[in-house]
Amino acid sequence: MIALHTDRITKRYAEHLALDEVSLDVQQGTICGLLGPNGAGKTTLIRIINQIIQPDSGRIELFGEPLRPQHVALIGYLPEERGLYKKLRVGEQLLYIAQLRGMSKKDAMQKIRYWFERLDLKDWWGKRIEDLSKGMAQKIQFISTILHEPRFLILDEPFSGFDPLNAKLITDIILDLKKSGVTILFSTHRMETVESLCDDVVLINRAQKILDGTRFQIQDQFRTHTAEIEHRQPLTMQPAGRYELLESTPIEGGKIRSRVRILDGSHQNELLRTLIDQTEVVSFREQIPSMGDIFIQLVNGSSNQPKR
């Protein structure tokens, strides 16, 4: 089932086009990474899904229904610019936002108790936000985002401000939520988290969607057909024209590490077979492009042809 469907969303501000006919689908129960350089239009898209601003044209459906104000109860939103009322106490703060999201006070209290228990924050109810450390406040804000049990979660750089320990804690919660069927739209610049968390990826650049699909598909699509081989004897790649030796460097233990690109589209096994005749192969591994590489490559506007 499709959790979020946008159909040719266009948003124009006075001087510039923020979104240009952006269509995308987010499958229910997946984590979808929303990527793009600064100013690409990610925030505008997120704000439109949150109904903070209206698109000039285009349709949005949430769980198969046209987006409408009542849907705020289904959506949880953690904006990149975090913010809480500084003078308010932790409990009041959480209650207020939860009620605005449509929860009853009783339910909200129950949930707050659950999360306080789980995150070991029992004594925090009466503390003022201004007295908390940045990381603590971030935790509170994260709880506030998921307290009303949203079915669709929008997280904008959720790990910024967290130490590795807390980041792990939050990651676990996110994965738990996913397991329970929550759909997550995940906007970030950290490519390593995209690789470890996201099932699908949407890339936006200059107001346009330039790429989407599952992470595996995309990495497959951007294969460079390059293998990294560790071996003992030097390589002489023959016949030329079939393979290209990109680099060969001696490493410790008398080994050599080489990178070889397959030029004629033949299978890796062919390459391995050729190599075995020439040298003792210690390891053989296909080089899979990182999401960061793909990102840079696409955003720089270079062709789809791999450079390496």
Add this chain to the structure above:
Amino acid sequence: MNKVWIIIRQEFLNRVQKRTFLIATILVPLIFPAIIGGMFYLMMEEEKASGPSSVFVLDESGKIQLKSNEQIQFTALTGTLEEAKQVYKASESEGLLYVPDFKEENPEGFQLYTEKNLGIEKTGELRNLLSEQIRDIKLRSLQIDPAVLESSKKKVELEVIKILEDGEEERSNNGILNAVGMVMGILIYMMVFLYGAQIMHGVIEEKSSKVIEVLVSTVRPFQLMLGKIIGIASVGLLQFLIWIVLIVSLSSMVTDYFGVASVKPAQIQTMAPGASALADAGENGLKNEDAVKLIQDFENLPVVSLTVVFLFYFLGGYLMYGALFAAVGSSVDSVQEAQQFQFPVTVPLFIGYLGLFTFILRDPHSSISFWLSIIPFTSPVAMVGRVAFGVPAWELGLSMLLLVGGFLGMTWVAGRIYRVGILMTGTKVNWRTLYKWATMKL
């Protein structure tokens, strides 16, 4: 609507539960009278302590006989003006009054020499004494008996009686009407400012702390603005309610006190017909009679309708300016930045405030007073200043209607600026951008 209610409750409780609210609510009705009373007391003490100013008089005409009183002590000098000046400079005296040999038909050339200014009150007193002298001289030259003269100086009490529309008559005390109008006008002016600023600070806090992004993803900006404005308004109303209760109970205590006191002389008169007692009672009775009259005048005030009108104009004025304050708060990033707009926004209210003193309290039925109390920008202050004097029903109705229209329109415009402004940070805001935001589609 449910969400607006949640916001109203939050804003209301958040403010009312603070200790500062309790302190302000209880202290303000005590502090203001205390300050005014204290200043009066100091003034009296100052006057007592300073005693009469001594003033030398050089009378070249020989016609002036100035009697020393508790304000000014006169000492006659002789000789030339230059000599008198020397004497004055050598002395501790505060002034030298020079009276030339003037003609009665054209008294000119009076001069007062001082080293430090004598103060407006004493200079005025001096002027009065001189005018009186000259009038006396003139009247005497017309051969009028001094006794007749003395008896002609009678003070006249003018009782103002208002004929009501139903033909009934009612004594009205212009002094009290003035005071009531002034106090209500000032209160509204201050309160609109105070609570308006609270709205603005609240909006700026939400914007600068970035809570706003989460808030507007749950409610429409207009609901948020409305909830905040109404929430703070209910804080204001609660505060007023407490003040009214405090003031009414305090003044009924005062009334009781005077009510009891005013019975006593009458009892004394009938019970003790002794001469001295009678005189005593007479004097006391007169004083008490004044007090009773004053209280009656207060009781004659249409308290209920005044309160209703006051609350209406407080709410109306507050809602209108509150929306403006919210718009200002939404368009800036900090309180400092807000100042450039805060002043222009409140200028119309300030005009109403100035008009209250310069026009309305002096002549509540002049055409300027009329317009000030009709135009919604100034009417909250102007109309409450006027209403105690009696305003035709249609004027009141028109003014209220326009005020309602005014704040509806203002809230609409402010809402349009607000919904853009709260999401814009780091924008250089001027009047043109505000206009652009108000007309922009989102």
